[in-house]
Amino acid sequence: MKTYYNPEDLKKFGKIGEFQKELADKFFSYYGEVFKEGALTEREKSLIALAVSHAIQCPYCIDAYSVDTLEKGCDEEEMMEAVHVAAAIRGGASLVHGVQMMNKVKEVSM
DSSP: OOOSOOGGGGGGGGGGGGSOHHHHHHHHHHHHHHTSSSSSOHHHHHHHHHHHHHHTTOHHHHHHHHHHHHHTTOOHHHHHHHHHHHHHHHHHHHHHTHHHHHHHHHHHHO
């Protein structure tokens, strides 16, 4: 079955500069700096990336950061907890926007 998502394309990510090298170089430079140890450990940043990957539903990122978090010593329980954090924030964000709907309904109903 053919899908838009091809796991083999993840290996081609480094080649995105083929059509715009200058911007790709800037992106990869920035990306590399972001994931260096700083106030957060590389391990913590990887868990954040895994959670964000699920929130934005990027299959390439999910693949990459599932492997990366394992390589950085995270276990399955920590990884799933990070996914649940992303799900809770994503769900909460949808629900809090319900206030906007409530405000509009009250405005129109008056």
